[in-house]
Amino acid sequence: MINIEIDGKQISVPKGGTVMDGAKELGIYIPHFCYHKKLSIAANCRMCLVQVEKAPKPLPACATPVMEGMKVFTRTEQAIAAQKGVMEFLLINHPLDCPICDQGGECQLQDLAVGYGAGESRYTEDKRVVTNKNLGPLISTDMTRCIHCTRCVRFGQEIAGIMELGQAGRGEHSEILSFVGKSVDSELSGNMIDLCPVGALVSKPFRYSARSWELSRRKSISPHCGLGSNLVVQVKNNRVMRVLPRDNDVINECWLSDKDRFSYEGLNSEDRLSQPMIKRDGGWQVCSWEDALAFAIDGLLAVKGKYGVQAIGALGSPHSTLEELYLLQKLVRAMGSSNVDHRLRQADFRLDSQLQGVPWLGTSVDDLSKLDAVLIVGSTLRKDHPLIAQRLRQAVKEGAQLNVVNPHSDDLLTNVANEAVVSPNAMVSTLAEILKALVQNKGVDAPKGTSAIIKMVTVTAVARNIATSLIDNKSVAIYLGNIAQHHPQYSEILSLVQSIARVISARFGMLGEAANSVGGYVANAVPMPVYNVTEEIKQSEWSGLNASQMLDPGESQCQGYMLLNVEPEYDVNNSRQALRTLETAAFVVSMNCFRGNAMDYSDVLLPIAPFTETSGTFINTEGRAQSFNGVVSPLGAARPAWKVLRVMGNLQKFDGFEYETSEHVREEVLSENGDFKGRLDNNLNVRDIKLPAFGEQVIQRIGEVPIYQADSIVRRAESLQQTSDSVEPRAWMSSVLLKKLGVSDGDVVKVSQGDGEIQLRAACDDKLPLDCVRVAGAHSKTAVLGAMFGEIMVAKL
């Protein structure tokens, strides 16, 4: 530690720290623009000039390293003169039209100019005018306002991992821009808006819609990915106007993904369901809540009467709150069925009987930044977990080795140490190879259940390299992404990952797909007992149908469905089957925030409130329960789903549905489950793992969920739907496969799965495995195709 003195106050700063660090520690504010705690030091704005004893000239606090005995003065004549001088320079070419600037009221330049600016300008020449740039649907520019702090440029290079903005030209003529006509496509781009200290980069969707002082700021939690980013939701006239990050260093730091930031547009979508509706005599009519609920219960009871209680099933979106999912399963179970699930995109449920606890990340989110080596198995990481990808990027910068087993080679915008790009079918054998290399290398016995599979594989070079990377490092973790979790051999994949982790004493876990992927288990919104089954509910009642069984027309015995926040054409693994099942079901109750296509397959539509209009809890991927309150009141007649479910229990006169607040519900879930954190456990009871047999050489589908299709809110966020990530799905394949099919890049081809068939444009990606076609799921265009993975046919038209 180095001891210095700032404005007469003593402070110790770690070696290598700066004067700015010391000042922050002391709570002394030094004006600044270019400095940002998460970015590299540029020292270009010069606003933070301070006086340092014995230094002949003022020094920038942000870049001046501390030295023992240093005496710093931030408010002396020399320091103030320097700061005022810089402020004058910043203002000479900056428009002084704060009243019409979108940043007005939340502008660092405006704030500081009040303290450091002169009343009148000594600059009488024409001001510089800079043409605006079109950076895409999310960021709007007013480049004349730019003060060249380069925070946006550094953000791209350092945090987003992709340099899309640069400072072209030089001197007074320099401009921040993207390469000739290009948009900014990073999935983290919105952070540049926050970083810009002036009104040069502002939010395009928000632009001109409100002044900052008209907005009330309310805390919330993001309902999208499993990270649980902390939000500030800004509200005007009971409408969500904007979403900003709330600093939380162990979760989202000061960042937000564009999905978290801009999805709020979906909340205000035209498609919001605001009235209960029932289908009577083939026609839809708006009705009262009373009628709708009575209709719903009658319908379900009729199904129960006709087909038996096992014909009732409930599916809840993992983006629902803990309280909602809990009451959903409680209601179904009270009705006598255990057919309930929230794992809608999972395909392989064989491991349900092997689970030892609630699957989770296996480490804390913060740990991600401290790893020495990582193995990611099956993930479209940047798109599914933008900020986790960012954390790993920082870890790699600190020297961590990133290893990947994936059916694609999407750019992670960081250095990847080893990457095995194999077809979905080959992922199991690749993991077996890595295990084999580890076992050989360490000279240990094959872990339980793996000796047979190990014998069957030959270790390839890349598997060996991955093994070496994992062995050579101390702090190692293996994470399964969405592709692994949606994979038809999820149980083999997870079993092998566990065995690998055991051999090298690594931690392992799942990158939670949705806000409540962990919470869904904690809420018992699963058909089997995971843990702590209460006395009243007997084990036997706990073996219901899982999501796949409920939706498979071949297997399903369900006739009456309760859907909570589910759009079957997007939210499940096999949208084709799901649609067919629901369309032919006897009775479907759809609780949703949006109308969507629910009228095609439902009998009742119950308008429920999205996360901004209700209170609730999300348990994020690391098992952190974060509760939030509604920030606006529900739209129209919409009601919080927990209330709707409670009333459905009351109406059926079930015991235990006497909740007054969502907190009561939460207390019950979390106390009933005791310390649920102690039940987070990824270990499986490993059985013999066999190498799955696959049919003849077939073409396999790689069906990921596009970033802005993942949940019902983001699907309706207009601006995000205009980004380059939202282009129509294509049939991506290698040039070898293209050639084999006799088609060229850009041709329209016929794509079919089972009897579902669509036409898509073919596109070339030579990084894909040769026998694969990548066709996104969760999209209206591809909804008639089947499962996200498995055999697919592509043919020339």
Add this chain to the structure above:
Amino acid sequence: MLSSESIKRIDREIAKYPGDQKRSAVMSTLAIAQEEKGWLATETMDFVAEYLDMPPIAVYEVATFYNMYDLEPLGKYKLTVCTNLPCALSGGNNAADHLKQKLGIGFNQTTPDGMFTLKEGECMGSCGDAPVLLVNNRRMCSFMSNDEIDQLLQELNK
């Protein structure tokens, strides 16, 4: 995109730097590309970015930072006259004026026949030879009296 001759020269430049520092060759690559193409079109910069494994915007930053890159098409011969103080004291401005008058254009303009573009240059480190002018970034002409300028124009016009 670029001729194999240019690519060969670029590869020679890349070899000057450590293996993981290919982008160090961006200045010479752009210069070679400009020599071949006459100016740097967007596609040319895209190609350079790809060839050197750099973000296109980073190439653009470089191309717009250094004066001798041209991001717009110009005349067959770019004549850059130094008018900085030391040259101005020894006829730099005269040379510029003479050129303007002879060619009938001002700085940053191109003759209607597309032969000449005139540019004002900054110090070329050749003040002792003033007036100096540079033809297409490559050929330095010293002691450019009006007569010398006339001769040069005649030669280039051939």
Add this chain to the structure above:
Amino acid sequence: MTEFTLTMTNGVNASDPENWRLKSYERREGYAALKKIISDRISPEEIIEEVKKSALRGRGGAGFPTGLKWSFMPKQYEGEKYLVCNSDEGEPGTFKDRDIMRYNPHILIEGMLIAAYAMGVKTGYNYIHGEIWDTYLRMEEAIDEARAAGYLGDRILGSDFSFQLYNHHGYGAYICGEETALLESIEGKKGQPRFKPPFPANYGLYGKPTTINNTETFASVPWIIRNGGEKYLDLGKPNNGGTKLFSVSGHVNKPGNYEIPMGTPFSVLLEMAGGMRGGKKLKGCIPGGSSMPVLPGDVMMETDMDYDSIAKAGSMLGSGAVIIMDETTCMVKALDRLSYFYFEESCGQCTPCREGTGWLYRIVNRIENGKGCMEDLDLLDNIADNIQGRTICALGDAAAMPVRAMVEHFRDEFIYHIEHKKCMV
């Protein structure tokens, strides 16, 4: 004319097209210093000691003691270290490095070899100003010659000392003369100076320890090694060792480069340069390149050409570019052109320079165009004050100092411009 010992230009003949070649250089004791080091197994420490004794100061502008700079290079450092030659001569008035490279390129190569040996460096780059393309080609050829002769490359002259040297050309940016901007430029980026600390000796090219010297600094080294540091010091004055090349431009009869011992009276240099053109009177002189404060003619005539004397007179020796202005020179116009230069060459990174240089230029320009007012003179001074000492690199100072000195020494002329809306000369 006085006879001097020449340390760099002895036997150099610009009019002989073969004079620059290796053969010719060897005939003028070329590579003798290198050979001596290798055959006598002189230790790196001894070389640095010798350079320290010589009191050689950096010829690039700042005048930093070269031996001391070399001793900053971490000795035990494992991994690459770099040596960089700054031949990005772009300071208006300076044209000595170009002549060293085109007429005597091997002296630079030998100087760099010695430096590399002394600091344990295996790779070097010579960054050459973009506009002097034929000089770049000349250096490429010279390096090929040296490599072919075994002076450059692996196991030089059979020893276990290896050194690779490459030329890198600029492409039109004055700021790349600033050493950290130059490093950025070699790294394939815009030439924007880095904040210091860290200094290049710790964090230089590609983040590795790096020493940067000016072309002439390196060219001074072979003589020092051949003849000893003390002899070199004796050629000049204490603290101002050796001889130096001065680039004389402007209103003289024979503009050009002249090598003279440090401490030689300015009047002698002026005489060597053929005296004032047309016999006119010396009005002002910028003694160290355009970034340095101008001095009135009479002050200049009394000054000796060395770091300390020029500093005492109120300016700086800088790069040794001597810009001579006679009585017909309009100082407002001269400043107008110079401030335009700094405005155009500011890298745009830091606020005071990016915004301030344009402001300075616009005020000087309006005075020049008869649109100035009296307050402008103080405003100029105040803006210059707000730039100087507050920027990332010294370009800010370089833009501010000439303005302040011009207004100070030739205030009457500025006032005349403002009052009469025209020039007094």
